[in-house]
Amino acid sequence: MLVFYADLAGTIINDHHQDRRTMIRLLHHDVLGQLFSSPEAARRVYEAAHQMLRHDRHYWLQRAEFEIDNGDFSLADSYVQAGRRCQNGQHDRYLITCGARLRLKWSATDPTDAERLKGACDAVDDLHDVVWGPEGANAPHAFVALADDAARWLLKCNRALGYRRYVDLLDQITADVAHGEICTERNDVDAATRQFTQRLKTLRENIPGFPI
Structure with a gap:
């Protein structure tokens, strides 16, 4: 077929x-x-x-x-x-999102790999550009990638990222996920946003050097 x-x-x-x-x-x-x-x-x-x-x-x-x-x-x-x-x-938003997800998942397999860690940081910026760009409202997969793949990567690589970079990325991802409200009537974005919100406490507790 x-x-x-x-x-x-x-x-x-x-x-x-x-x-x-x-x-x-x-x-x-x-x-x-x-x-x-x-x-x-x-x-x-x-x-x-x-x-x-x-x-x-x-x-x-x-x-x-x-x-x-x-x-x-x-x-x-x-x-x-x-x-x-x-x-x-x-400039295809689907390929940009796919490439970003790939770099996030790949980096999470080995947080000590500096080159992959940098690639994953760049991936977060690529997703940021997609969701805030002119096609953001039509990019639900990018929002889901931020809410899920980027959040999982942060938790895996928190020590390798260090305090300042981790906090900056977490703030950026949190704002980007909240911006998902522009994707109306998308159950996948809504579900990913709820999951991210539930994970926020854990993400904040895992800030490197965060006092318990």
């Missing part, structure tokens, strides 16, 4: 075209993850559509998200970079 729609809609530029919307839904990492119990089987489906979609940013976006779900951050990063080289990929 994916190969059929890749052939049918792979050259359509308008993301709102019915056939292209169907293709994008079929590419979604959650869809393939639910359809196949084996990650390798899902990867083979992506590979089957590769020739037709290798210049499509949505193809690379979903491949990157799939590998993030499966913990292969290096491969996911290569897919994000491939997506950003596609037409309209450099």
